[in-house]
Amino acid sequence: MVATESTPIAGRGLRADALRNRQRILEAARRIFEERGVDAPLDEVAERAGVGAGTLYRRFPSRVALVEAVFEQELAEMAGIGEEALRCEDPWVGFSTYLERICAVMAADRGLGDLLLLKLPASGESAGACERHSRAQADLLVRAQKAGVVRDDLVPEDIFLFLVANGAIARLTHCAAPHAWRRLVALLLDSCRPGRNGPLPAAPTPLQAARAQQEHAETKGLRAVSCEGSGDQRDGRGC
Amino acid sequence: MVATESTPIAGRGLRADALRNRQRILEAARRIFEERGVDAPLDEVAERAGVGAGTLYRRFPSRVALVEAVFEQELAEMAGIGEEALRCEDPWVGFSTYLERICAVMAADRGLGDLLLLKLPASGESAGACERHSRAQADLLVRAQKAGVVRDDLVPEDIFLFLVANGAIARLTHCAAPHAWRRLVALLLDSCRPGRNGPLPAAPTPLQAARAQQEHAETKGLRAVSCEGSGDQRDGRGC
DNA sequence: TACCAATCGGAGGAAATAGTCCATTTACTC
DNA sequence: GAGTAAATGGACTATTTCCTCCGATTGGTA
Incomplete structure (x- = not known):
């Protein structure tokens, strides 16, 4: 198992500035997710954290990774x-x-x-x-x-x-x-x-x-990664 | 009061082809709203109706107008x-x-x-x-x-x-x-x-x-029209 | 038939968002 | 203090959606 970002000692081995930025991203994401839900735009997280979008995506390659780390x-x-x-x-x-x-x-x-x-x-x-x-x-x-x-x-x-x-x-x-x-x-x-309630529907x-x-x-934008060659046809209600 | 599209005799006075298209738009919107909700993309409604986006917007200048007519x-x-x-x-x-x-x-x-x-x-x-x-x-x-x-x-x-x-x-x-x-x-x-229920919160x-x-x-994209000079600042949770 | 105003449709501008790339900067090591 | 790999950030592409504009088309009428 690879030591990912969400490993207990998260971010260990990062350079000091990278670690600092990682922390700022987590704090910004925490607040923004709290206000707008986990589907809030990530660009906004980057902006609030004062880092570029590239930095955010390098540290947390997917929204799932960020959400997991935050929560x-x-x-x-x-x-x-x-x-x-x-x-x-x-x-x-x-x-x-x-x-x-x-x-x-x-x-x-x-x-x-x-x-x-x-x-x-x-x-x-x-x-x-x-x-x-x-x-x-x-x-x-x-x-x-x-x-x-x-x-x-x-x-x-x-x-x-x-x-x-x-x-x-x-x-x-x-x-x-x-x-x-x-x-x-x-x-x-x-x-x-x-109480005296009738039977419930299943x-x-x-x-x-x-x-x-x-x-x-x-x-909410939290789809699993990989899935190469995904058709990704979004029909009406996704069923 | 101007006779708008949603007047009882809706679409009266339109050219025959325009009336036909209006009907097709309504039918397409009906099905798409049913599947995806009233915030479904309007371009898709136009496409399903087989008309251009311009036609849809001329007939129904806002999403509200379309939703009202449909429902x-x-x-x-x-x-x-x-x-x-x-x-x-x-x-x-x-x-x-x-x-x-x-x-x-x-x-x-x-x-x-x-x-x-x-x-x-x-x-x-x-x-x-x-x-x-x-x-x-x-x-x-x-x-x-x-x-x-x-x-x-x-x-x-x-x-x-x-x-x-x-x-x-x-x-x-x-x-x-x-x-x-x-x-x-x-x-x-x-x-x-x-029953023997305690007091409810307000x-x-x-x-x-x-x-x-x-x-x-x-x-859901159903904001009122006009409102000229609207600040429109979208803060966190809109409160 | 021929005309013209009404109508059409799709090209395309604008905004929001996701995600990538790379020239530049910076932190660590020796 | 110099070299190097790591890290940066924002410009950039792609996508989606909204909405407008305008040249082409056509229905209705004379």
Whole structure:
């Protein structure tokens, strides 16, 4: 395995000025992704970092590489939110505060919000954190169900649906009604309580959810590299 | 008032070939908006219609004009869905089937889905239909609340939140899990039932919802015309 | 038929974005 | 302090999309 930019000791072996620029790029990208999402123009990142476009592209050959480097730490923190909620004794409090906290993150940081809804292609380093996060989500749900405080017919993929919904509200109402997402989350949490509810339509399968996340990544300019000779025909809805 | 293209007898007075082309443009736009949303490239509409870009722009000087002409009828039909649900005797059935039907429309037609979430600037003709639709939505909600089958703390703006959520799910999972939206709608409907629910965070005010819809329209390339000397500074998140 | 105003269509300018290239500059090594 | 490989940055190409302009064409009429 080649030591890439996203290796733990990232950027080791770079010349001092290169290392400095790398850091400035990461900081600029962090802020710009936060404001505009992970599909923000990279030229703008370069400009804000005070480097040329060439420098940015040499350091991070693809948007995926940059996004991974920028959010490496945050991704782990989000998994941490899930694991922390699991340490909460009350299963309902754990489940509900997890959802509230993660949705708050999405509302406050558009880049992280994007990241929670997509699957990075070949996400070498970040894969571990994503894996931990997914497991924490599923554990939170199952624990709450076993305790009888969440309806039994929910599956982990429903959390993905919740996050998609929350992200959309947060994006759309960010300026006009910055707290609208809280209301949606409260309503969704209500709908999670067990009760006299009829049968639900089928949830997405894990595979379907993963494919949706992957397709979403592509719309954000995070397509996998290589793929030589890609036809790249963009038909109507990409199906 | 000048007789514009979107006058009831649209296109009256045009030469025969111009009228024919106008129709072909509308049909092409209808299909392309359905597949890709109302922000699809107009050049593609022209190409599919088999006319030059100039012809399209002469006939419909702005994207707004084209969108209005294309969806004039559908907009009225959507208001009709609401009014039809009001004629349903059971307030809950009316409310829930309205939501299901309108969400189904959004899932099946991305253009209409877009349209339901935004406010067209100066929507001359379509304003009436939108007005009817909003009133029907509010009436459905209030009637269900008076009958005690929907919790009292919901407001009409919550329906907007529901539609935003549904639109996001529909878009994101359209290929991978085409029926996922049904599950979200079912969950949201559950959350509308009255019960032992705690207080909800504040809903967007009508003004806030309207502003969100308007801002959303702008991101779809549906900005109002004129506005001479517009500064047009696009800062980070447009706030 | 013949005329002309209405219409056409596509060439092309402008803006935004992605990604490459290379002449110049600079940090490290000896 | 000089040499060299690394690093730089912005000019440049390509692409996409919007929108305008104008010479060529054609429908409707006399």
